[in-house]
Amino acid sequence: MSTHIDAPQDAIADVVLLPGDPLRAKYIAETYLDDPVLYNTVRNAFGYTGTYQGRRVSVQATGMGIPSISIYATELMKDYGVKTLIRVGTTGGLAPQVKVRDIVLAQGATTDSSIILNTFGAGLYFAPLADFGLLETAAQLAREDDLRCHVGNVLGEDRFYNDEMDRQKLIDYGVLATEMETPALYLLAAKYHRRALAILTVSNHLVTGEETTAQERQTSFDDMIRLALKTVIRL
Numbered sequence: 001m002s003t004h005i006d007a008p009q010d011a012i013a014d015v016v017l018l019p020g021d022p023l024r025a026k027y028i029a030e031t032y033l034d035d036p037v038l039y040n041t042v043r044n045a046f047g048y049t050g051t052y053q054g055r056r057v058s059v060q061a062t063g064m065g066i067p068s069i070s071i072y073a074t075e076l077m078k079d080y081g082v083k084t085l086i087r088v089g090t091t092g093g094l095a096p097q098v099k100v101r102d103i104v105l106a107q108g109a110t111t112d113s114s115i116i117l118n119t120f121g122a123g124l125y126f127a128p129l130a131d132f133g134l135l136e137t138a139a140q141l142a143r144e145d146d147l148r149c150h151v152g153n154v155l156g157e158d159r160f161y162n163d164e165m166d167r168q169k170l171i172d173y174g175v176l177a178t179e180m181e182t183p184a185l186y187l188l189a190a191k192y193h194r195r196a197l198a199i200l201t202v203s204n205h206l207v208t209g210e211e212t213t214a215q216e217r218q219t220s221f222d223d224m225i226r227l228a229l230k231t232v233i234r235l
């Protein structure tokens with residue numbers, strides 16, 4: 001067990017899907033995995049292990065924000081030896097070509113969080129990047145399945161409600177969408193020499209104000225989850 005995950009050493013697969021929402025973890029496990037076993041309930045951050053097309057896969061809720069995902073990603077890699085981490089999250093569209101229900105593959109993750117400064121010190125601006133093999137595989141699968149999918153830079157913000165952020169400037173520099181965890185996931189994967197990717201579904205658009213209905217959100221979640229699981233199988 002680790003500080004925030006109460007599971008035996010062998011209870012977690014070497015590949016883990018990471019939704020922020022514990023109920024999304026439950027939904028993924030119960031809908032897509034064969035023989036899912038709940039291995040963690042500490043703080044209601046549900047974690048399950050089952051199989052998908054015969055491949056052992058875990059799903060671990062991370063909570064919201066960089067501090068929270070940093071705990072789960074670190075413990076999964078350090079204490080449970082997890083090798084592949086795929087975030088399956090929601091994101092707010094920023095760029096005009098990004099529409100609600102689209103998928104965004106986070107090639108890189110810009111941030112206003114202090115984690116980069118705290119890790120490297122002043123004057124060195126580490127670029128948190130996706131694992132290229134995971135990214136290439138997911139992008140290829142998205143093309144094969146005719147999904148509307150964008151690949152590029154996302155913003156991983158410290159605050160959901162953030163009136164001070166100059167999002168227009170980021171849009172001008174090609175940032176596609178905003179969320180709250182990916183910079184930490186990529187930074188920590190680099191630290192522990194593991195591979196990581198964030199597959200995001202656009203739940204709303206911060207510029208146009210467009211929102212998805214609960215039903216539409218569910219459908220786009222399913223596209224994202226299937227893409228993540230197919231990526232695991234094709235690795």
Ligand SMILES: O=P(O)(O)O[C@H]1O[C@H](CO)[C@@H](O)[C@H]1O
Pocket residue numbers: 019020021063064065088089090091160179180181
């Ligand atoms: O849907 P999840 O994975 O929680 O991700 C997004 O949703 C939360 C904000 O509503 C933040 O965690 C953000 O990154």
Ligand SMILES: O=c1cc[nH]c(=O)[nH]1
Pocket residue numbers: 090091092093160178179180203204206
């Ligand atoms: O962090 C997030 C996630 C989804 N939508 C947003 O606007 N922000």
